Amino acid sequence: MSVTAASGFRAAGVAAGVKASGGLDVALVVNDGPLDAAAAVFTSNRAKANPVLWSQQAIAGGTARAVILNAGGANCFTGAFGFQTTHQTAERVAERLGTATQPIGAIDVQVCSTGLIGVGDEAFRAAVLRGVDLTADALAADDAAGLAAAQAIMTTDSKPKQAVVTTDGFTVGGMAKGAGMLAPGLATMLVVLTTDAQADADVLDRALRAATSTTFDRLDSDGCMSTNDTVLLLASGASGSRPDEAALTAAVTAVCDDLAAQLHGDAEGATHDIAIEVRSAASEEEAVVVARSVARSNLFKAAIFGNDPNWGRVLAAIGTTDASFDPYAVDVHFNGVRVCHAGEPDRPREEVDLSPRATHILIELFAGDATATVRTNDLTHDYVHENSAYAS
Amino acid sequence: MSVTAASGFRAAGVAAGVKASGGLDVALVVNDGPLDAAAAVFTSNRAKANPVLWSQQAIAGGTARAVILNAGGANCFTGAFGFQTTHQTAERVAERLGTATQPIGAIDVQVCSTGLIGVGDEAFRAAVLRGVDLTADALAADDAAGLAAAQAIMTTDSKPKQAVVTTDGFTVGGMAKGAGMLAPGLATMLVVLTTDAQADADVLDRALRAATSTTFDRLDSDGCMSTNDTVLLLASGASGSRPDEAALTAAVTAVCDDLAAQLHGDAEGATHDIAIEVRSAASEEEAVVVARSVARSNLFKAAIFGNDPNWGRVLAAIGTTDASFDPYAVDVHFNGVRVCHAGEPDRPREEVDLSPRATHILIELFAGDATATVRTNDLTHDYVHENSAYAS
Missing domain, CATH: 3.10.20.340 (ArgJ beta chain, C-terminal domain)
Structure with missing residues (x-):
């Protein structure tokens, strides 16, 4: 029902101690291929969190093998130490996921964080790195693993948000948290979409931009733009199906629209x-x-x-x-x-x-x-x- | 202490039945000259109330002899009937103030309204016209008359707002209500400034625009722009003093800054x-x-x-x-x-x-x-x- 609905993906969500509450707070989504094509859109806010600064560069080549996400701290305006934390997190994921026959570099790992701006100290770093180890050990391809990942990225969300569309031999699934800057100091909308369709990075990029422009971009809960907003689309190609661009765009748009409606309905404090x-x-x-x-x-x-x-x-x-x-x-x-x-x-x-x-x-x-x-x-x-x- | 502080001006504020509460609701400010130079700035909202549509045209020649203002209804989005109400109001003021030796036309009368958008029916028209008669009978040049005028334009304001600066042989006084679109359906900031300095309309216009750009234009209580915002500056020249433009601009700015601070401090529901x-x-x-x-x-x-x-x-x-x-x-x-x-x-x-x-x-x-x-x-x-x- 989520990021594990499409074939070729595993996920996990664990409690690593980032959140003071002790709840699930680190999620990992892994693309086992055969493809590793990826696309992303990021916040247009000039004040970008360290994970956004990292991920924008890392995805420039149109590929990604994994996404590591944490709630409990935005790692934004945390200086050089915060950027090093993001880099170390990506490196640890690469170490844990790579094999002798299929090595993975930090550059293959997207990083997303959400929580209070200014939070990103040594305790935060230690907890997130612990989360990498715990999620790497817990990876699974079933619905429960997808749900745990969706739960681990929640902040003030009242429930996890998942969506899936299966059509013409391929599947697009996704998870989301927040809504614009609905969850304030917490900030941030994070979305991870996965598909087993075969598609090149430039097709994924166009499909994702078309989908977000009419869905998430038209969700405006309080006019406040986050420093951490990220929407990722990963393609494994595991279905063997290569849909035409219009069909892929339609499926991605449908999942985005579903998730946007869930974010809309879970806006903090809203009665309408x-x-x-x-x-x-x-x-x-x-x-x-x-x-x-x-x-x-x-x-x-x-x-x-x-x-x-x-x-x-x-x-x-x-x-x-x-x-x-x-x-x-x-x-x-x-x-x-x-x-x-x-x-x-x-x-x-x-x-x-x-x-x-x-x-x-x-x-x-x-x-x-x-x-x-x-x-x-x-x-x-x-x-x-x-x-x-x-x-x- | 208000619009009557400068010599050459009379004012009045009366209860004419526009407000359901029975409070003061119509104000009149009259410039007895010898000059009738005037300048104004209006809301930049494209949705402009009927009084704004009228007053923008009426002041194009750089003169005005009187300002009639009402609270209790914005006369905005009230159609042709509403515009006729504004015109009739200006005509009634001209009839009441004109004399054989010094006739006044409707074009010499500025009109301002504040209150709920969509309010401007026959009962509203009758009450405002009654207010013209009552204020014309009550005009006086003392502080009490200025205070009554300032009270009559209040909507959700908790107190009247007045300010005066006397310097180098001339005086600038003023009254204000509201703050941006602070008082919502009610809307609107209305400001009338009077001076007994001698000044031409183009000098008044530059002084007023300079003053408002650093005072009212930087007061942003809730980001909402009214359909009725109006700031007027009338010069009687009765002091006989003709200050240089810098001195006039400084005095007008000081009065605007004082009134802006009062509007700021009276914002609805604010604690900071x-x-x-x-x-x-x-x-x-x-x-x-x-x-x-x-x-x-x-x-x-x-x-x-x-x-x-x-x-x-x-x-x-x-x-x-x-x-x-x-x-x-x-x-x-x-x-x-x-x-x-x-x-x-x-x-x-x-x-x-x-x-x-x-x-x-x-x-x-x-x-x-x-x-x-x-x-x-x-x-x-x-x-x-x-x-x-x-x-x-």
Whole structure:
């Protein structure tokens, strides 16, 4: 059901003492081949954690044999010592996994960390290295191993997140944690996708970028970008099937969409999962810009928490964009009720039922044929509480 | 102490029934000359309320004789009927103030509204027009009249906001309400400044733009831009003093800075008034961009509410900007304690005292000589409560 669903992969999740709680905190995913093609997308934040700085370089050649991940510390802004920790972690994985006939180098190992920024001292290093040994001993290809890996990367997640799609002779599976910078000091969305399809690195790269651009990139829980975000796609080729690029992209997108929906539904403190759909925009890019402006309005998000169909806040948000539309000609629907028509009040607010968790905002721009949906959550007392109290 | 501090001005504030509460809700400020020079800045939101659409055109000639303001309804997204209401309001003011020897046209009257978007029906129109008559009868040049005007434009403000500077033979006074889009559905910052200095409209315009760019434009309580924001500056010339442009700009800036600080301190639900100072930036513009990125981070703002000196969230926010600096070479101070040095942890968090309301974040970029400060507030339970409950 997860990173072990596709053939050619083993995984493990262990408790190595990185988390103070004693829970599972180190995961390892290994690609046993025959292929070792890989692709990745990383946070666009200029403040990048040490594992991101390492992994970006290590994957430049389009290959990876393993991914080692830890929760309990982001290893970000931890200086040269922190970077050495990442490097040592990759080296230890390579030592443990390599064989005489099939040696592995540190460069073949991707590293991901999540947790509080600034955490990455000697105790952290020792725990993560212990985690390498424990996971290397525990590797297995079954569902339980995939689940343990998915559990080991959780921070404030309330449950592990896994998805799988099997189609046309190949499988794509994946695991995820977090949501944007939903889990604050903790930060970070980490995603590992595995497939047994045969594909070259450049095809994987295009498929992954296409998939993330319409899924994770449109999940905007609180507008905050993490220093550690990483999405990896590894291909073993073990199925023997070589799908065309469109089929592979569709399967990867389906898994990403499933995982994005799970992240959306597990956003810290949220009481509403809001889909902001923009229709009849001049371009898909403008549709995303308009939807995102609403997703980032604290006033709108607080209104949804209060079950208030406050369309004025929607119009005030979209008015800050440069997208093509006439602000006095738009329609706004809340859960199917058109509360604003042509820039004036329409149906009475009492007709809108915002009590369900799933919330649908539809904005018609009447400026073209493009559409896009951005997912966000409401701004709640629990969001404030969890994000003010975590590190204290 | 307010708009009546400068000679040549009268004001009034009355209860006309626009607010359901029965409180003061319509204010009038009249410039009795001899000059009628005026300047204004308006919201850059493309979704502009009817009073903004009117006032932008009316002030194009650089003159204004009066400003009529109401709380209790924003008259935004209220269609042609709403625009007619604004026009009728200006006409009624002109009728009431004009004389045979000194006639006044609607074009000489600026109109400002604040309150819920979508509110602007026939009852609203009738109440505002009643307010014109009541204020025209109550005009006076004393402090009490200025205070009444300042009170009549309050929405969720806890107190009226007034400021005055007298220097070199002339006076600048002013009143303000709100803070950015702090008062949500209510929206809006409205500011009226009056001076008895002699100045031409182009000088007033430059002085006002210079003043607002370093004061109100750097007050960013929640990142939300109103549909009704208006800042007006009227000059009567009654002092007989014609200051040079630098002296006038300094006085206008001082009054704006005082009012901005009052708006900052009265932000809804806030428990901390946060000044984010960026030093050693490559340019003042970049210093503002960097400071604003922190001011708009919900994670940072929630951490301050929790008295948590979470410098990781500061670095994660500034990493999203394009400003010139090395993310791994910056220093971050919380209330005088350097918690991050050269991109690594420095002084222990326990040394930081975030219990005072006044909070100072200092970010050293080491990229140049420019500096700027942006004011914001923390993200609190009360913010969520007030912005989720108001319109319901």
